[in-house]
Amino acid sequence: MFESFTSRQPANTRAMWGIYRNANRWDWLLLPLVLCLIAAAAYGAMQMTRPFVLGQATPISLDIAELPYYLLRTILRMFAALGASLIFSFVFAAVASKYRAAEKVLIPLLDILQSVPILGFQAIAIVPFIALFPGTLLGVECAAIFAIFTSQAWNMAFSLYQSMRTVPAELSEAARVFKLSGWQRFWRLELPFATPALLWNMMMSMSGGWFFLVAAEAISVAGQDIKLPGIGAYIAVAIDQENGSAVAWAIVAMFAGIVMYDQLFFRPLLAWADKFRFEESQGETAQRSWLLDWGRRSNVMRRLAERFWSAMRATLGWFGTTPHAAPARPPGAFQRALPRIGNLIFTALVLYATLRLVLYVHSAVGWQEAGHVVVLGLATLARVMVLIALASLLWVPVAVWIGLRPRYAQRVQALAQFLAAFPVNLMFPVVVFLMVRYQLNPNIWLSPLMVFGTQWYILFNVVAGASTIPTELRLAADNLGLTGWLKWKRVYLPAIFPAYVTGAITASGGSWNASIVAEYVTWGKTTLAAQGLGSYIKQMTDAGDFHRIALGIGIMCIFVMLLNRFFWRKLYLLADNRGF
Numbered sequence: 001m002f003e004s005f006t007s008r009q010p011a012n013t014r015a016m017w018g019i020y021r022n023a024n025r026w027d028w029l030l031l032p033l034v035l036c037l038i039a040a041a042a043y044g045a046m047q048m049t050r051p052f053v054l055g056q057a058t059p060i061s062l063d064i065a066e067l068p069y070y071l072l073r074t075i076l077r078m079f080a081a082l083g084a085s086l087i088f089s090f091v092f093a094a095v096a097s098k099y100r101a102a103e104k105v106l107i108p109l110l111d112i113l114q115s116v117p118i119l120g121f122q123a124i125a126i127v128p129f130i131a132l133f134p135g136t137l138l139g140v141e142c143a144a145i146f147a148i149f150t151s152q153a154w155n156m157a158f159s160l161y162q163s164m165r166t167v168p169a170e171l172s173e174a175a176r177v178f179k180l181s182g183w184q185r186f187w188r189l190e191l192p193f194a195t196p197a198l199l200w201n202m203m204m205s206m207s208g209g210w211f212f213l214v215a216a217e218a219i220s221v222a223g224q225d226i227k228l229p230g231i232g233a234y235i236a237v238a239i240d241q242e243n244g245s246a247v248a249w250a251i252v253a254m255f256a257g258i259v260m261y262d263q264l265f266f267r268p269l270l271a272w273a274d275k276f277r278f279e280e281s282q283g284e285t286a287q288r289s290w291l292l293d294w295g296r297r298s299n300v301m302r303r304l305a306e307r308f309w310s311a312m313r314a315t316l317g318w319f320g321t322t323p324h325a326a327p328a329r330p331p332g333a334f335q336r337a338l339p340r341i342g343n344l345i346f347t348a349l350v351l352y353a354t355l356r357l358v359l360y361v362h363s364a365v366g367w368q369e370a371g372h373v374v375v376l377g378l379a380t381l382a383r384v385m386v387l388i389a390l391a392s393l394l395w396v397p398v399a400v401w402i403g404l405r406p407r408y409a410q411r412v413q414a415l416a417q418f419l420a421a422f423p424v425n426l427m428f429p430v431v432v433f434l435m436v437r438y439q440l441n442p443n444i445w446l447s448p449l450m451v452f453g454t455q456w457y458i459l460f461n462v463v464a465g466a467s468t469i470p471t472e473l474r475l476a477a478d479n480l481g482l483t484g485w486l487k488w489k490r491v492y493l494p495a496i497f498p499a500y501v502t503g504a505i506t507a508s509g510g511s512w513n514a515s516i517v518a519e520y521v522t523w524g525k526t527t528l529a530a531q532g533l534g535s536y537i538k539q540m541t542d543a544g545d546f547h548r549i550a551l552g553i554g555i556m557c558i559f560v561m562l563l564n565r566f567f568w569r570k571l572y573l574l575a576d577n578r579g580f
Contacts, residue, residue, distance in 0.1 A: 009104075026298040037264070044076045047229070052137040054130065058227045059235045062246045062501045067234070067253040074217070074230040075257055077141065081148035085205060088153045093160035094186055101341075107161075111564040112557045114154035114509035117516050118212050121150045124220055137228075140219065144228055151513075152205035155457060155506040157328030159201035162502045163194030166575065178436040179513040192276040197499060199273055200464035203266050204457055208510065210254065212454040215517075231257075234285035242523065249424075260420050268292040277468055287406055354485045357554060364547045373536060373551055377559045380519070380532040383447045384511045385501060387533075388504060391455035398501065399459045400492055403466025405475070420456030427452070430579075432523040442521075449518035452535075458503040465499025466492070498575040512560055 096106040126143040133139035167190055174187050209216075213232030218225070226492040227233035231254055238246035271289035295301045361370045402408055427449065435445060469491075477491045515534025521527070529535045 013338050026294050027300045030294055030298050030301060033264075034394050040072055041076060044072045046140055048141045049075070050137045051135060051137065052140065056569070058225075058229075060227045060229065060233045062234065062238060062243060064249050066229075066269065067231075067249060069250075070230050070234050071253050071257045073228070074213065075261060077145050077216075077228075077230065078148055078206055079261075081145045081152055081209060082202065084145070084149050085153035085156050085293065086202070088149075089156040089160045090191075092157040093164050093188075093194075096161050097164040097190075098182070102139075107353045107569075108155055108561060109562045110157060111509070113150070114506070114513070114560070116150075116553060116557060117513050117534075118150055118215050119331055122147045122215065123283070132278065140226055140228060143219060144216045144230075147212070151208045151212045151216075154509065155208065156198065156201050158502050158506055159461070160191075160194050162572070162575070163197050164190045166498050167193050169435060173221060187293070196270075196468055197271045197461070197464040197502075199266065200271050200460045201502075203262075204420060204460040207258075207456060210258075210422070211420070212517075224363050232475070247511070254422075255418050261414065263289075264291060268295070277470075290486050295537065318411045356390045365551050369548070370551065370555075373533065373555050373565075376531060376536050377533045377555050379564070380512065380515050380534060380556075381559055383450060383515070383532065384508055387447060387451035387455075387511060388458075388508055391451055391458055391507065392500070395455060395459045396462055396496070398421065399462035400466045400496060403463040404469070405497075406467065416456065416459060420453065422453065431521055432528060435528055436526065442528045443532075446518055446521060446528065446530045449521070450511045450514050451507070452514075452518075454507040454514055456505040457510060458500065461503030462496050463507075465496035469495045501568065501571045501575050504571075505564065508563065508568065509560055512556055 092106060092110070095297045096103045115474070123145065125146045129143040129146070130139040133142065171189055171193065175189050180188060213230070214236050216230075217228045217230040217232030218236040219228070227236065231250055235247065235250050237243075238250060267287070268289040271287040271292045274287050295305075361367060402412060431446070431449065434440065435442065473491065473495070477487055482490060512534070515532055516538050517534070519530040519532040519535035520538040523530075529539070533552060533556055537549060537556070540548040540552060
């Protein structure tokens with residue numbers, strides 16, 4: 001009877017029935033899990049489109065039973081933002097790494113974007129999104145997703161850009177020999193080479209989204225407080241009510257969510273991407289994933305994966321070469337002049353922005369206030385540089401040790417993601433208690449909060465860099481008897497330096513952003529403030545002084561851009577030139 005039924009179906013339907021008829025025991029383990037995930041995602045997506053009217057109350061319950069639902073909504077927002085960040089990174093890195101004129105504009109632009117606080121992006125985006133989706137919660141959801149996107153995208157874009165700039169010369173030469181087009185070079189060489197580091201930075205970006213989750217899900221617009229159902233809004237209400245028990249349950253829920261998507265998403269991807277490591281022998285560095293092992297043993301999943309990749313190859317032509325590539329023509333006069341035109345346009349834009357800033361300061365806030373804000377920026381700059389230096393001394397050796405021992409990397413992976421994701425707001429009760437109890441100076445003891453959530457950029461990037469050190473190179477160093485500082489100087493530091501620079505840049509930019517949270521701490525009715533640019537922006541935001549908010553954000557952008565241009569950019573060039 002089954003044979004007669006399938007014989008009357010279309011060819012595609014019969015093929016699918018054939019796949020499912022060959023299901024084995026691994027399929028019966030995986031299919032319920034996949035169906036549960038799809039059902040949960042569909043339910044959460046439906047809740048994002050519920051009716052909503054501006055001014056309508058959005059109550060958040062501190063009942064523990066609501067935490068699984070809030071966790072689902074938060075994770076959906078974060079993965080939506082992660083997908084948008086991945087697309088942005090592909091476009092940004094491909095353009096910036098291949099076109100020098102575009103690079104001169106895009107890299108400083110990214111420096112500015114990563115220095116703009118999440119509050120600044122949210123203030124700009126919330127009204128247009130609500131207007132775009134009137135009468136529905138989707139507009140506010142999009143604003144929250146956009147805010148999370150701004151805490152994820154810059155790190156991933158920098159990582160992919162850095163990896164594409166440091167593709168080994170022998171691989172680039174092989175691509176030229178095989179006459180790969182620009183599209184084929186990106187999909188067959190540059191993206192696979194960058195994939196291991198990109199995945200580690202995706203994990204860090206997810207953790208960065210958790211770090212600023214309270215600001216993303218608790219939104220203020222037009223005098224109204226909008227709290228979206230989620231862990232961030234739950235934490236914000238718990239802090240307002242000084243409910244330590246609710247804060248503890250939020251930590252438990254957050255850790256459960258991180259472990260879940262680590263096991264179901266990142267761990268399988270890391271194990272799958274291990275084949276892209278740049279070495280001839282696998283050595284002892286292979287990642288393992290129980291879910292990937294189940295998928296490889298599953299007949300249904302294996303055949304569906306084969307069909308998916310076949311369709312992708314047919315659609316995009318990822319794995320084909322160009323048999324009759326046209327010979328490269330010498331650049332024309334306009335092409336030769338294009339970099340100079342780009343430089344002139346960029347210089348004109350900088351001069352125009354400077355003029356507008358001067359006129360704005362002169363007419364709106366005054367030069368005395370501007371000078372005061374610059375001094376506050378210098379104080380925050382000193383904190384950022386000292387903290388990044390201390391974090392580097394601590395985490396670079398630890399990250400290299402972990403990266404060279406993948407068994408330990410898999411054990412600490414979820415813990416590292418949890419620590420990186422831990423919102424600094426959750427530390428406010430302990431910080432306020434200790435500082436009030438022992439009369440500590442806020443200018444000194446609030447500073448570590450700035451780097452608490454950003455130091456992990458250094459850890460994750462260096463782990464990714466160390467894990468890609470070829471086994472042959474490590475064995476050669478051992479055979480030559482290199483030990484101690486000599487081994488670090490000749491092997492480890494040159495290998496991890498590009499990844500370290502990427503992590504340090506994003507950690508620096510993230511620390512400036514985190515200063516808004518770290519330099520102005522509140523717990524209930526108790527407030528502690530340090531002298532700095534982040535504290536200034538936070539206080540002006542609470543007061544609704546938009547002129548001074550704009551001044552603070554503008555000064556912060558200038559500091560970050562100058563720091564990246566004259567310090568981090570030099571280290572990038574050193575990494576490109578293999579300067580060690």
